[in-house]
Amino acid sequence: MAKKPDLFPGTLDMLILKTLTHAPLHGYGIALSIKRLSDEVLTVEEGSLYPALQRLLLQGWVKAEWKMTETNRRARFYTLTASGRKQLGIELTEYEQMIAAIGRVLGSAEA
Amino acid sequence: MKGLVKKIELLFRRKRFAAELDEEMSFHREQAVKDLIANGMTPQEARFAAAREFGNATRLKEQSHEVVGFGFETVVQDLRFSVRQLRKNPGFAATAILILALGMGASVAIFAFVDAALIKPLPYANPRRLVAVMESSAGFDWNNLSYADYLDWKRMNRTLSSMEVFTGTGYALNTPDGTEPVPGMRVSAGFFSTLGIRPMLGRDFRPGEDAAGAAPVVLMSYGTWQRRFGGRRDVVGQAVMLSGVSYTIVGVLPQDFEFAIRDSTEFWEALQPTHECEKRRSCHNLDGVGRLKDGVTVSAALVDMKGIAAQLERQYPDSNRGSSAAVIPLGKFIVGDIRPILLVLLGGAGLLLVIACVNVASLLLVRAESRRREIAVRGALGASRARLSRQFMTEGIALVLAGSAVGLALAAAGMRVLLGLLSKDMLAGMPFLRGLGLNGHVLLFAGALAVLAAVLFSITKILHFRLSSMRDGLTEGGRGSAGTLWRRMGASLVVVELATAVVLLAGAGLLGKSLYKLLHVDLGFAADHLATVNVGLPPSAFSKDEQVVAFVRAMLERVETLPGVESAAITTLRPVSCNCDTDWVRFVGKRYNGIHNEVNDRQVSSGFFTALHARLREGRYFSDAEGATKPKVVVINEAFAKKYFPGEDPVGRKFGDTELTPKSIREIVGVVADFKDAGLDQDQWPAEYEAFNQDSDTYFTLMVRTRRDERTVLPELAGAIHEVSKQAAVEEGTTMMDSINASQTAYMHRSAAYLVGGFAVLALLLGVVGMYGVIAYSVSQRTREIGVRMALGAQKSSVYKLVLGEAGRLIGLGVVLGLAGSVGAARLMGKLLFGVQAWDVETLAGVAVVLGVSAMLASYIPARRAAGVNPTEALRAE
Numbered sequence: 001m002a003k004k005p006d007l008f009p010g011t012l013d014m015l016i017l018k019t020l021t022h023a024p025l026h027g028y029g030i031a032l033s034i035k036r037l038s039d040e041v042l043t044v045e046e047g048s049l050y051p052a053l054q055r056l057l058l059q060g061w062v063k064a065e066w067k068m069t070e071t072n073r074r075a076r077f078y079t080l081t082a083s084g085r086k087q088l089g090i091e092l093t094e095y096e097q098m099i100a101a102i103g104r105v106l107g108s109a110e111a
Numbered sequence: 112m113k114g115l116v117k118k119i120e121l122l123f124r125r126k127r128f129a130a131e132l133d134e135e136m137s138f139h140r141e142q143a144v145k146d147l148i149a150n151g152m153t154p155q156e157a158r159f160a161a162a163r164e165f166g167n168a169t170r171l172k173e174q175s176h177e178v179v180g181f182g183f184e185t186v187v188q189d190l191r192f193s194v195r196q197l198r199k200n201p202g203f204a205a206t207a208i209l210i211l212a213l214g215m216g217a218s219v220a221i222f223a224f225v226d227a228a229l230i231k232p233l234p235y236a237n238p239r240r241l242v243a244v245m246e247s248s249a250g251f252d253w254n255n256l257s258y259a260d261y262l263d264w265k266r267m268n269r270t271l272s273s274m275e276v277f278t279g280t281g282y283a284l285n286t287p288d289g290t291e292p293v294p295g296m297r298v299s300a301g302f303f304s305t306l307g308i309r310p311m312l313g314r315d316f317r318p319g320e321d322a323a324g325a326a327p328v329v330l331m332s333y334g335t336w337q338r339r340f341g342g343r344r345d346v347v348g349q350a351v352m353l354s355g356v357s358y359t360i361v362g363v364l365p366q367d368f369e370f371a372i373r374d375s376t377e378f379w380e381a382l383q384p385t386h387e388c389e390k391r392r393s394c395h396n397l398d399g400v401g402r403l404k405d406g407v408t409v410s411a412a413l414v415d416m417k418g419i420a421a422q423l424e425r426q427y428p429d430s431n432r433g434s435s436a437a438v439i440p441l442g443k444f445i446v447g448d449i450r451p452i453l454l455v456l457l458g459g460a461g462l463l464l465v466i467a468c469v470n471v472a473s474l475l476l477v478r479a480e481s482r483r484r485e486i487a488v489r490g491a492l493g494a495s496r497a498r499l500s501r502q503f504m505t506e507g508i509a510l511v512l513a514g515s516a517v518g519l520a521l522a523a524a525g526m527r528v529l530l531g532l533l534s535k536d537m538l539a540g541m542p543f544l545r546g547l548g549l550n551g552h553v554l555l556f557a558g559a560l561a562v563l564a565a566v567l568f569s570i571t572k573i574l575h576f577r578l579s580s581m582r583d584g585l586t587e588g589g590r591g592s593a594g595t596l597w598r599r600m601g602a603s604l605v606v607v608e609l610a611t612a613v614v615l616l617a618g619a620g621l622l623g624k625s626l627y628k629l630l631h632v633d634l635g636f637a638a639d640h641l642a643t644v645n646v647g648l649p650p651s652a653f654s655k656d657e658q659v660v661a662f663v664r665a666m667l668e669r670v671e672t673l674p675g676v677e678s679a680a681i682t683t684l685r686p687v688s689c690n691c692d693t694d695w696v697r698f699v700g701k702r703y704n705g706i707h708n709e710v711n712d713r714q715v716s717s718g719f720f721t722a723l724h725a726r727l728r729e730g731r732y733f734s735d736a737e738g739a740t741k742p743k744v745v746v747i748n749e750a751f752a753k754k755y756f757p758g759e760d761p762v763g764r765k766f767g768d769t770e771l772t773p774k775s776i777r778e779i780v781g782v783v784a785d786f787k788d789a790g791l792d793q794d795q796w797p798a799e800y801e802a803f804n805q806d807s808d809t810y811f812t813l814m815v816r817t818r819r820d821e822r823t824v825l826p827e828l829a830g831a832i833h834e835v836s837k838q839a840a841v842e843e844g845t846t847m848m849d850s851i852n853a854s855q856t857a858y859m860h861r862s863a864a865y866l867v868g869g870f871a872v873l874a875l876l877l878g879v880v881g882m883y884g885v886i887a888y889s890v891s892q893r894t895r896e897i898g899v900r901m902a903l904g905a906q907k908s909s910v911y912k913l914v915l916g917e918a919g920r921l922i923g924l925g926v927v928l929g930l931a932g933s934v935g936a937a938r939l940m941g942k943l944l945f946g947v948q949a950w951d952v953e954t955l956a957g958v959a960v961v962l963g964v965s966a967m968l969a970s971y972i973p974a975r976r977a978a979g980v981n982p983t984e985a986l987r988a989e
Contacts (some may be wrong), residue, residue: 026135026138026139027135027138027139028138028139028143030137032146046136046139048679050135050136050174051177054175058117058118060117066131073138073141074134075135075138076134076135076138094334111734
């Protein structure tokens with residue numbers, strides 16, 4: 001199995017929150033969505049996904065509900081909460097600041 | 112904060128949480144499989160791919176659990192698992208817990224005594240500032256003070272805020288049941304305020320009430336007030352007749368007041384210097400107690416007192432030559448004699464605990480070895496190292512918890528047994544033992560031991576686990592480096608155990624031998640068939656010497672008519688008591704330079720020596736007719752003759768007091784073979800035996816030589832004495848043998864020998880079991896090797912040699928280390944050894960043989976098993 005690039009620590013939470021901004025999704029849906037949106041570059045391992053979801057639930061950033069899927073299968077759907085939306089904003093800002101900072105470091109090294 | 116609330120909520124819905132997670136994950140997996148099939152995989156391939164991608168489902172679930180779980184939840188899990196482990200293996204669990212409990216129980220029980228006697232402060236105000244102030248001279252650390260010296264010390268010292276004296280006394284009290292002897296104390300007026308004790312009723316003594324000529328006043332103990340005066344509050348101000356003198360009761364002492372030196376004391380009198388002894392500077396009968404001024408150390412006070420003593424020595428050379436001072440903390444003075452025995456016992460119990468812990472640790476190692484597969488499997492299934500280490504720790508803690516609980520119960524029982532072994536008199540002398548029990552200090556100590564043990568066990572297992580490679584555990588046979596490693600660790604542990612057992616055995620052996628020597632010391636008289644009873648006469652009714660002498664004569668005649676009585680005699684101090692009640696003498700016709708010629712001094716009736724079956728060496732005993740009107744006569748012992756008349760004939764020589772006062776001059780008429788005046792372990796001192804008829808006393812011991820069992824005479828004595836005078840106060844009688852066996856010296860040596868002996872037996876047992884364990888394990892590990900050797904033609908004898916050789920090396924090392932330790936430990940026992948040296952070859956050799964043989968026997972069992980190995984089976988087995 002080829003090694004997939006590691007995510008920055010903390011980015012998984014942000015990615016999950018981001019995928020939930022459009023519609024509620026179940027766990028598998030979140031994993032699938034991240035995979036597709038990243039053009040199959042990022043795969044979320046289930047081993048990190050579910051602990052992360054529990055973490056987000058505990059923080060109150062997402063809500064969970066058991067609902068029926070289109071195929072009439074019971075699944076747990078996660079919905080972004082208001083505080084989750086705020087958290088996403090904070091994390092995005094921090095992320096952009098960090099990327100910009102890293103970019104400056106790398107840019108200066110080239111110059 | 113919100114997270115915490117949810118966590119707690121989830122804690123109570125743990126089952127539902129797990130079920131939901133399960134469902135969610137299986138949904139995920141199904142979806143993944145579905146998609147893979149849709150992408151063209153066969154269902155089987157898809158399931159396999161999904162499973163591989165998904166990974167270890169259990170570990171995944173655990174990770175989610177960890178997010179919402181609490182740290183302690185895994186601890187609870189571990190604990191449950193540990194308990195299950197222990198229950199699955201009841202033999203192992205019971206053994207480990209019992210061993211641990213024995214070690215803990217012994218240590219905690221002994222510590223409770225140490226705490227009560229040596230650590231707990233005295234029940235007085237600011238007790239660390241209290242000191243005992245005594246005189247000292249060559250060969251004596253703690254001498255009594257003389258009254259005149261006391262006054263000077265009190266006046267001249269600059270280090271004590273107060274200094275007081277006390278001395279024991281006894282009174283004849285008239286009660287409805289007849290005259291009764293009651294114990295009392297004479298104390299100077301500031302005694303109670305120095306201790307910081309205020310009477311609960313009435314008042315303390317006032318300054319000046321201890322001056323000669325002041326009206327006699329007395330305080331009484333709470334018990335006496337309740338028992339004899341019905342707790343009436345109006346007793347204060349009333350008069351009480353003690354030995355025919357009227358005292359005014361000024362107060363009652365608090366209920367919790369205790370004074371260890373004479374705790375049975377009923378009445379406390381303000382000490383007036385009226386006794387003959389208190390009028391002479393050379394007569395020493397008082398104990399001093401003082402309170403240090405703020406910021407003054409004990410050693411500073413000692414320097415101060417020594418300076419004063421030196422000054423008095425120059426001023427009064429006749430009486431004070433060679434006298435110096437001793438100042439020690441009051442607590443140390445009070446517990447004096449039992450201090451060494453307690454420390455030795457604590458040491459013994461500690462060693463036992465070491466063995467117990469080492470034993471349990473090696474048991475754990477054996478278990479860890481047999482669980483290597485399990486551990487390896489758990490590791491392979493995803494248990495992290497940290498988690499496994501924590502599991503080991505929890506197992507250690509579970510074991511220690513159980514062991515401590517049982518140990519505390521054993522300790523509580525042990526304390527009661529030990530207290531029961533103390534005689535009533537000894538308990539009265541140790542009021543500090545009254546609160547003995549599992550108090551805060553003791554529990555703290557037990558807790559500390561438990562923590563230490565838990566740490567030790569955890570470290571042992573974690574170390575073992577860390578050092579052994581996990582992969583080895585999975586391979587069949589698993590006989591890699593870890594086996595050797597364990598053998599080395601287990602072997603060092605067993606050497607420690609054996610060495611410790613040797614130390615304990617040697618200690619027990621030495622103490623046992625001391626006890627034997629002590630109880631078989633040549634007393635110099637026949638102690639069997641001797642009944643004794645103390646008799647006191649009220650001085651008011653017997654104020655004249657002739658009255659006392661007449662009473663004693665009549666009493667002895669009456670007692671001798673009792674059936675089965677051979678003879679009767681009296682002495683002012685019974686044999687086998689102490690080197691005390693001494694006299695300073697000066698010889699007529701010899702040069703005198705003021706040096707103290709200190710000799711034991713007893714007044715005895717003329718039949719004393721024959722009743723004792725003592726042996727006359729020279730001259731004669733005195734006769735009953737040699738009374739007050741005749742020239743004074745005295746019998747001395749051989750030690751006296753040897754010390755003061757070396758190479759001379761002492762008979763006919765004369766001596767007197769230090770001033771050679773004419774009426775003190777007495778003539779030596781005989782020399783008696785030495786017999787024990789003092790305690791069993793004390794040196795033989797020079798002694799003089801004066802004629803009671805010439806120097807009488809109102810308190811003495813009646814000694815009755817019987818033909819029948821001396822015990823049967825005891826109940827008849829009081830009646831016979833009261834026939835002669837109803838006023839005589841007769842104490843409870845005892846036989847000479849009982850009084851020797853119950854003496855403090857005998858008790859100390861006996862309890863030390865028995866307890867350390869008990870510890871040693873347990874240590875031997877544990878050591879031998881440990882030895883067996885190590886050898887048995889080693890053999891089981893080497894079964895294949897032995898099989899190969901035998902298949903290649905090795906004889907049974909060479910297998911024996913192989914196994915027993917290994918055992919022999921360990922035993923030899925343990926014994927050698929142990930013997931070295933024993934000699935060191937025995938030196939620390941110092942005072943408790945009597946008539947044996949620390950390096951007593953007989954004992955040490957005996958110990959080496961006993962331990963060596965038992966350990967060898969323990970190793971022989973596995974060796975036989977090894978020799979019985981069937982080579983084909985051993986080889987086929989793996």
